[in-house]
Amino acid sequence: MGKVKKKRVGFVLDMTPLVDIAFLLLTFFMFTAKFKSDSENDQKFQIKRPVASADTSKLPDQNLAMIKIAIDTVSNDTSYYYSLNSEVDRKIVYYASSVNIPEEMRSRVQLKVDLKQLEILVKQTRIANIKMRFALDADRKIQYKWIEDMMDVMRKSNATVFNFVTDKQQ
Amino acid sequence: MAGGGSLERGPKVKRGSFATKRKKKKRVGFVLDMTPLVDIAFLLLTFFMLSTTLNTPQTMEMSIPPDTDNVDVKQSELLIVYVRDDSKIFKSLGGDEPVPVANLKELRSLSINENMRVKNKLITSLKFGKKVPYGFVVNVLDELNLAEGELTQKLSAENIKRERKFALTPMTPEEIEKLKTL
Numbered sequence: 247m248g249k250v251k252k253k254r255v256g257f258v259l260d261m262t263p264l265v266d267i268a269f270l271l272l273t274f275f276m277f278t279a280k281f282k283s284d285s286e287n288d289q290k291f292q293i294k295r296p297v298a299s300a301d302t303s304k305l306p307d308q309n310l311a312m313i314k315i316a317i318d319t320v321s322n323d324t325s326y327y328y329s330l331n332s333e334v335d336r337k338i339v340y341y342a343s344s345v346n347i348p349e350e351m352r353s354r355v356q357l358k359v360d361l362k363q364l365e366i367l368v369k370q371t372r373i374a375n376i377k378m379r380f381a382l383d384a385d386r387k388i389q390y391k392w393i394e395d396m397m398d399v400m401r402k403s404n405a406t407v408f409n410f411v412t413d414k415q416q
Numbered sequence: 417m418a419g420g421g422s423l424e425r426g427p428k429v430k431r432g433s434f435a436t437k438r439k440k441k442k443r444v445g446f447v448l449d450m451t452p453l454v455d456i457a458f459l460l461l462t463f464f465m466l467s468t469t470l471n472t473p474q475t476m477e478m479s480i481p482p483d484t485d486n487v488d489v490k491q492s493e494l495l496i497v498y499v500r501d502d503s504k505i506f507k508s509l510g511g512d513e514p515v516p517v518a519n520l521k522e523l524r525s526l527s528i529n530e531n532m533r534v535k536n537k538l539i540t541s542l543k544f545g546k547k548v549p550y551g552f553v554v555n556v557l558d559e560l561n562l563a564e565g566e567l568t569q570k571l572s573a574e575n576i577k578r579e580r581k582f583a584l585t586p587m588t589p590e591e592i593e594k595l596k597t598l
Contacts, residue, residue, distance in 0.1 A: 261450070261454070265450070265454055265457070268454070268457050268458060268461055269457055271461055271465070272457055272460055272461040272464065275461065275464030275465050275468055276460070276464050278468060279464050279467060279468050280468070295473060296550060296551040296553075296554035296555070297551075297554075297555075298474070298476055298554055298555075298557075298558040298561075299558055299561075299562060303474060303475050303476075303477065304473075304474055304475065305473050305474065305475050315550075381475060383473075384550050385550065386549060386550055386551025386554070387549050387550070387551065388549065388550040389546060389547050389548070389549065389550070390544045390545065390546055390547065390548040390549070390550060390553055391546035391547070392550075393550055393553065394544070394546065394586060397480050397584065400480060401480055401481075401482065404482060406479055406480050406481070406482050407477065407478070407479045408477075408478055408479075408480075409475035409476060409477050409478065410475060410476040410477075410478055410554060410557075411473050411474075411475055412473065412474055412475065412476050412554055412558075413473060413474070414474060
């Protein structure tokens, strides 16, 4: 109390390093940020993936065909969804004459399909691009029979290697 | 940002004839208020930091037997793991009656011990009931994957290269009935 408070007139703090670091972080996060794709934007479900212990294999970015099994949040129906992540592959596969989906659906990224359509799509995909990898992204609450049916389709299409998409155990 | 660094760069610009002609205004003590810039920068920074998800999904590779071949296997080298609709695990060794398995940890040691017993020749067949949640299926597969690391190590000590023989097969109606009674 008895101390005389020193008035600091014209006190200047050099903010340069702080701002440098801030901008560095900003650019880092800006470049690493991945935003929701179009297909994820118009889907009416959210997938809670099953958890598995840490594995080094990550989901590939290219040549990926994703089969999703999800529960619709509005109607509570379980259904299959199929999407290819490359535009070129989509053009070939979705517009193939043997694929029997409504004309207006062909331009979409993600298709809601039944098992028959799924089988044709998987076969077409394998014809279009032999390097294609299949990944199954399903909700952890899905009953196994959906997975079994889907694996049956994969077996019939000779796509015997595929991936389960999981989340890392925390 | 006009002339932000003109204080230092001032003398250097004097190259060329016209630069000398122009009357250069000396801006002593020029201060640009950086506060709004820094504010926006931090705002964006927090936005991107909060919106990024750092845990990218990972994958678990699965292979299923092709449609065509039916392989005959030795009963003594076959381990069948059943998972009933209520997520209870049972094991059946060499065609014996299914015996309950207490938990996932036991399943892991079971896989290791049986593989060691028959020296890498064990064929594991997994049969899941139709109503088992997918999350549990992945847990079981994960547990068997975890056993692999230890197995590879133990087998290489005996100079055997680990080859995994493993299949996901559908449950037959008889098996479903049998499991119900257990």
